[in-house]
Amino acid sequence: MSQLHTVSKSPFERTNLQSCLKLATPGASILLYEDAVIGAMQGTSLADAIAAAAKTFSLHVLGPDLAARGLDAAKVVPGVKVVDYAGFVDLAAEASAVQAWC
Amino acid sequence: MKFAVLVNEGPFNHQASDSAYQFAKAALAKGHQIFRVFFYYDGVYNASKLSEPPTDDRNVVANWGKLAEEHKLDLVVCVAAALRRGIKDENLAAGFRISGLGQLIEAGIQADRLVTFGD
Amino acid sequence: MEEEMEAGVVKKFMYVNRKQPYGTVYALEVLEMVLISAAFDQDVHLVFTDDGVLQLKKNMATEGIGMKNFSKTYRALEGYDIEKLYVDQESLDERGLTEDDLLVDVQVVSRAEMAKLMDQMDVVLTA
Numbered sequence: 303m304s305q306l307h308t309v310s311k312s313p314f315e316r317t318n319l320q321s322c323l324k325l326a327t328p329g330a331s332i333l334l335y336e337d338a339v340i341g342a343m344q345g346t347s348l349a350d351a352i353a354a355a356a357k358t359f360s361l362h363v364l365g366p367d368l369a370a371r372g373l374d375a376a377k378v379v380p381g382v383k384v385v386d387y388a389g390f391v392d393l394a395a396e397a398s399a400v401q402a403w404c
Numbered sequence: 405m406k407f408a409v410l411v412n413e414g415p416f417n418h419q420a421s422d423s424a425y426q427f428a429k430a431a432l433a434k435g436h437q438i439f440r441v442f443f444y445y446d447g448v449y450n451a452s453k454l455s456e457p458p459t460d461d462r463n464v465v466a467n468w469g470k471l472a473e474e475h476k477l478d479l480v481v482c483v484a485a486a487l488r489r490g491i492k493d494e495n496l497a498a499g500f501r502i503s504g505l506g507q508l509i510e511a512g513i514q515a516d517r518l519v520t521f522g523d
Numbered sequence: 524m525e526e527e528m529e530a531g532v533v534k535k536f537m538y539v540n541r542k543q544p545y546g547t548v549y550a551l552e553v554l555e556m557v558l559i560s561a562a563f564d565q566d567v568h569l570v571f572t573d574d575g576v577l578q579l580k581k582n583m584a585t586e587g588i589g590m591k592n593f594s595k596t597y598r599a600l601e602g603y604d605i606e607k608l609y610v611d612q613e614s615l616d617e618r619g620l621t622e623d624d625l626l627v628d629v630q631v632v633s634r635a636e637m638a639k640l641m642d643q644m645d646v647v648l649t650a
Contacts, residue, residue: 305647321573398642398645403649
């Protein structure tokens with residue numbers, strides 16, 4: 303059982319996602335929510351890095367936060383799964399511990 | 405499963421408290437237990453009964469109080485963080501109680517998972 | 524539940540410090556959490572990574588900003604049996620610091636070692 307890492311700040315404003323990707327162990331789950339959801343979208347300057355990370359980690363993004371920001375859940379980087387709050391709860395329940403990168 | 409929730413940001417300035425509230429509701433809807441919600445750092449402002457948001461917006465403080473009432477949740481505000489920021493029993497919103505940081509450590513020990521919102 | 528407490532449940536707690544002192548209150552209030560968890564006899568680990576390594580910088584002089592210098596508290600942690608302090612080399616390097624710049628003894632580890640350590644924790648509190 304590996305950890306769930308949660309990231310809530312935009313990777314274009316803070317380095318939380320970058321630090322998380324450096325310190326999460328392969329196979330861990332990572333959930334992007336709140337302002338971090340922009341990091342899951344295709345076409346950003348980070349999209350290639352996220353696509354690569356999706357091969358090492360189980361990447362997720364919170365759908366309600368995408369929708370609130372007018373971001374299309376159909377246009378997330380391939381390999382990133384869209385979940386709702388119930389899915390967030392499941393990810394936390396399935397993890398050995400939950401580490402927040404705020 | 406038993407969850408503990410830690411809220412580290414005040415209401416409105418950050419989404420953290422709203423996210424924590426949505427998470428708690430979803431966890432309860434799935435039949436999980438919320439052992440405790442602990443408010444630390446600026447998170448203690450979520451317990452101010454002086455908060456009066458415009459009526460067309462969500463009322464973060466009241467929403468926590470309502471959820472606590474419906475599900476008998478234990479909403480605990482850290483005393484040291486609260487005193488620093490002017491939250492006392494006099495202005496504590498319904499559903500919250502003020503106690504020590506030991507309540508957070510105990511929640512970490514007793515709950516199966518501790519989930520943190522806000523930094 | 525009380526029986527469990529009496530039996531003495533010991534969990535692996537980790538406090539992950541990623542911010543500088545003074546600019547925000549996090550470093551100080553994390554220390555308050557750390558000291559309380561010592562009273563609960565938990566297996567406490569402190570990690571200083573990213574800007575968090577600056578919390579351990581020697582020679583802090585805060586008179587000029589009118590704030591309390593709480594760096595002495597890190598030295599007192601040993602007295603609470605909190606001796607598992609970790610810093611990652613990469614964060615030191617990025618900020619032009621070395622282990623000699625730090626005011627307490629720490630284990631300097633690679634990011635890979637730190638990642639492994641984090642993965643073993645039961646409760647992780649990050650600020």
